[in-house]
Amino acid sequence: MQLYKNQQLKVHNSLSGKKEPFEPINEGHIGMYVCGPTVYSNVHLGNCRTFMSFDMIFRYFKHLGYKVRYVRNITDAGHLENDADEGEDKIAKKAKLEQIEPMEVVQRYTVDFHNTLQQFNFLPPSIEPTATGHIIEQIEIIKEIIDNGFAYEINGSVYFDVIKFNETNDYGKLSGRKLEDMIANTRELTAQSEKRNPQDFALWKKAEPQHIMRWPSPWGDGFPGWHLECTAMSTKYLGETFDIHGGGMDLKFPHHECEIAQSEASSGKSPVKYWLHANMLTLNGKKMSKSTGNNIYPSEIITGENDILSKAYSASVVRFFMMQAHYTSILDLSDEALLASEKGYYRLMDGMDNVSKLNTGASSDFDVKSWLQKCYDAMNDDFNTPILISQLFEAVKHINLIKEGKESITEADKTLLQNTMTTFVHEILGIENQAAAEDNSQTLSGVVELLIGLRNEARSNKDFATSDKIRDELIALGIQLKDGKDGTTFSLK
RNA sequence: GGCAUCGUGGCCGAGUGGCUAGGCACAGCUCUGCAAAAGCUUGUACAGCGGUUCGAAUCCGCUCGAUGCCUCCA
Known part of the structure; x- marks a missing residue:
């Protein structure tokens, strides 16, 4: 094409x-x-x-x-x-x-x-x-x-x-x-x-x-x-x-x-x-320099073995973080900025996961075609990835509204939306869904579904001590339960 | 010292002569057994000082500051 x-x-x-x-x-x-x-x-x-x-x-x-x-x-x-x-x-x-x-x-x-x-x-x-x-x-x-x-x-x-x-x-x-x-x-x-x-x-x-x-x-x-x-x-x-x-x-x-x-x-x-x-990348507002110690290697970010950041960040999060800035601007890397990007990254990934699960209807409240062109307009303007990402979040907003039944989408628009999200996020920005790729296996989801079932049982018995224990211990393991209108789902953090 | 890029709300980061960036954080509301997640709503910011203009954060000048190169550092 x-x-x-x-x-x-x-x-x-x-x-x-x-x-x-x-x-x-x-x-x-x-x-x-x-x-x-x-x-x-x-x-x-x-x-x-x-x-x-x-x-x-x-x-x-x-x-x-x-x-x-x-x-x-x-x-x-x-x-x-x-x-x-x-x-x-x-x-x-x-x-x-x-x-x-x-x-x-x-x-x-x-x-x-x-x-x-x-x-x-x-x-x-x-x-x-x-x-x-x-x-x-x-x-x-x-x-x-x-x-x-x-x-x-x-x-x-x-x-x-x-x-x-x-x-x-x-x-x-x-x-x-x-x-x-x-x-x-x-x-x-x-x-x-x-x-x-x-x-x-x-x-x-x-x-x-x-x-x-x-x-x-x-x-x-x-x-x-x-x-x-x-x-x-x-x-x-x-x-x-x-x-x-x-x-x-x-x-x-x-x-x-x-x-x-x-x-x-x-x-x-x-x-x-x-x-x-x-343009250049700075660290905590200052130029990176090996001699002053204001320096970090890519591997140190991914493993978390460094004295500068509070935790480890995945390569996908770092890539998303970098794509949130225009390539001709100086970008400052800091723990706070990475933390914020990480949350945004997961929000985007969750949105993408949710597209395929959307129920479709007779009409669309979200004009997917004009949104699609806005995505291209952003990239056509000197590869403006920050604007592109803001458009992707616009789509996430509608995906969530449709999921909650507050808006609707046609089958054709849903397919277009799904394909476009995949194209821009994975193919063009090169951002992968790391969590899904790593261990969202059949076995794991089976086990979590089982726990969700046990938790729901406890909840209907008003045994909230047990239900909260399941929820809290799962979150400690990096598994977040999400109670929605149509039941409980989960995602990996 | 010279050249270049830039200085945006609590943080990150787009934009650019009059009209919405977006993310994160915060607050209120909806939802919930309570939460989380999700959604909705709110933020009138653009280094400072002058100038141009009907109107500038956006153009011009100066000042201050940051980063890069000129010199080993990406």
Whole structure:
């Protein structure tokens, strides 16, 4: 189904700073590149949020019927610790620290990355290329940039000539910076640099003898600069110009700015039609930082083994929490906020469980069709998941009213409602019903039904001590009884 | 210091020149043996100070504060 023909999507393009109608370069097809993690430590919760935003975007594109090629790289080499001069590879540093091979570091944290994303119900990207697997492609781009006169070699290293580039192109157009300002604000460099100008960045760095990760090149043994891999891999798999490039806000400068420069300097074309940037996640109102202890890992939230939160929260709740904020807004994670989201999450899940049980009638008090379009309108407005969720709660309200017999719904509307809820919650937001998936087994419901029966017996005998005991001890086990007009049901908390 | 994003009711979080976000919490009511669950009702908020306008929380300026990048940190 090519839904995209009927839904006009708008996206916030960081390049223009405006919301623009989304029109892919090739009709029906989308190329999307997202900067993936550097696998030198456990994946950070803030990274998870960024990737989750793009996972949702990927899901929505697919839902609209686009054929999407989603490329998310793994950075397993090449990122220097700083851009100045004498940098060390983050991975090489970690390898030294742990006394293992660099590729062991890479393997360990790539596995952690995949495991974590799986817990949060991520869809795998179409291609997940690695930097070390594309050294040749990176070297080829450097050659092109040198041939076009925008890079120079010194002592086995190659640098991008930003000032030269800025004469014919606009360096800083993405991040709103002006080269003159950057030059004026440059600080004194402590180490002497072989770069012509401090703004220049490395395309290829010569490997010192002790450097473990190294590859041969026309300029001697070395390793690629930190912005080059994304240019090489996005060009290889998506072409010189593609639709969407995403990443965290923190990558806007210099990383994405340099990517634009590299592409324009090699192919002569601006690489990306729409730049999308996901905003940061803070913890208790402050930035996350390992050094101050204001930091939490995804696994620590799920297990509850941390000093920051009062309890454990399921991956589904965390995902729901993140989807309640717009991807371009800073989101603050706190115990209070998670607690509130958890309750809302269960309310939504209960609502979804109840749809199938609704009795149908001759007419509908709930205009499902116009509600459905409101859901699309929310997503079409730059993937506004908070508004979508508010619409989902609107539906929950009607579901509950129908359940209580205060409103009615036709069979056709009920089916449409059920399908739409499933589509938006599970397929697009990627939120699962964790409790139901985990242990809502036949045996359990049989046992609880039995207890409900015993409790009702006690109640009709006015033996409230017994009936309350059953109710209270079940709630202590996480099973909530719900007394309604048509008897008692239960749900897991 | 520069650039960027932002500052919304008790909390989280949308929106944006005049008209309802939503969730959680709180209160009242309905329901109940009492509760819980569910439903209904209520909240007139938009950092501060100026300016533009018939009208601004929404536009402009300044101030303060937060977060990100520029510098190791996601």
